[in-house]
Amino acid sequence: MFDADLLAALAIGYLLGSIPFGLIITRLGGKGDVRDIGSGNIGATNVLRTGSKGLAAATLILDLLKGAAAVWIAQNYFQRASGADQYAAAGALIGHLYPLWLKFRGGKGVATLLGILTVLMPTAALIYALVWIGLLLIVRISSVAGIAAAVSAPVSAAMLGASALFPMLLGFAILVVWKHRANLARLKAGTEPRLGRGQPRGR
Numbered sequence: 667m668f669d670a671d672l673l674a675a676l677a678i679g680y681l682l683g684s685i686p687f688g689l690i691i692t693r694l695g696g697k698g699d700v701r702d703i704g705s706g707n708i709g710a711t712n713v714l715r716t717g718s719k720g721l722a723a724a725t726l727i728l729d730l731l732k733g734a735a736a737v738w739i740a741q742n743y744f745q746r747a748s749g750a751d752q753y754a755a756a757g758a759l760i761g762h763l764y765p766l767w768l769k770f771r772g773g774k775g776v777a778t779l780l781g782i783l784t785v786l787m788p789t790a791a792l793i794y795a796l797v798w799i800g801l802l803l804i805v806r807i808s809s810v811a812g813i814a815a816a817v818s819a820p821v822s823a824a825m826l827g828a829s830a831l832f833p834m835l836l837g838f839a840i841l842v843v844w845k846h847r848a849n850l851a852r853l854k855a856g857t858e859p860r861l862g863r864g865q866p867r868g869r
Contacts, residue, residue, distance in 0.1 A: 671747030679736035679757025683778060684765035687728040688713045695721045701771075705848075709773040711808040714861075726777045733758045733781025741785065752834055755782045759838055763845055774845040776812035779838055783819060787831060790822035806860040809849035816842035 688708035692700040697716040700708055704715035710726035733755070740754035747753075762778040764770040776798065783791035798815035802808065820836040823829070843850075852858035 669747050671744045671750055672753045675740040675744050675747065675750040675754040676757040678739055679754035680761035681757075682732045682736045683758035683761025684767060684772070685728075685732055685761075686765060686768055686772065687732070688725040688773065689768070691721050691725050691728070692716055697721065707773060708768070710777060711812075711861075729762065729773065729777035730781035730784070732762070733778040734785045735781075737782055737785040751786060752831070755786055755838075756834065758782060759841065763841060774812065775838070775842045776815060779816060779819065779842060782838075787823065787826075787828060789826060790819055790828070790835075793822045794818050802861070807853075807858055808861060809846050809853065809858060813843055813846050813849075 686708050688700050688710065692698065692703075692713055695716075695718060697703075697713075697718060700706075700713055700716065704712045706712070710722045710729065713725045714722035716722075736754040736758035737751050740750040744750035744754075759775055759778055759782060761772075763772045763775050765772045780791060780794055780798070783794055794815045797818045798811050801811035801814050805811065816839045820832055820839050823832040823835050849858055
């Protein structure tokens with residue numbers, strides 16, 4: 667029989683993860699619908715293309731916090747249910763990637779996954795952040811940095827002996843890479859823009 671606490675953790679994670687902060691913030695900031703800009707994505711990188719670094723930073727922080735909040739709530743309010751934090755983590759990432767309210771067309775999950783790791787596995791979160799920021803500074807291609815950071819999560823779990831988290835984090839990494847498939851096609855074609863430059867319309 668399925669544990670009601672696990673279902674609740676999954677649902678709370680999904681509801682938090684599906685809050686489209688990028689869309690909300692750009693509208694409140696008078697920038698219109700972020701889905702009509704650049705790649706059409708609701709994440710921080712595309713919000714940056716509105717010309718507002720402040721709105722982009724706010725989007726990144728809030729997308730990170732919703733992932734962290736989902737896991738924190740599960741760890742503190744569903745202690746009796748083994749693995750509730752993992753259910754909440756899965757709900758948060760899936761909610762961000764596939765929000766019901768936006769016809770399942772959400773973000774790409776890089777910031778939300780960092781938030782999840784911050785509570786679930788802080789050392790892996792530090793490695794993730796270093797990979798993400800380091801590659802952003804070196805290559806200045808958001809998709810490359812984000813994909814590499816996501817892939818670092820299961821690698822960190824394996825190296826740090828967190829075998830119980832490895833399958834889930836591997837699944838998360840695959841989802842993030844899948845959401846970047848249009849970016850991968852542009853990288854192959856040599857047309858993926860660097861930060862500070864425009865991007866063709868399309869996911």
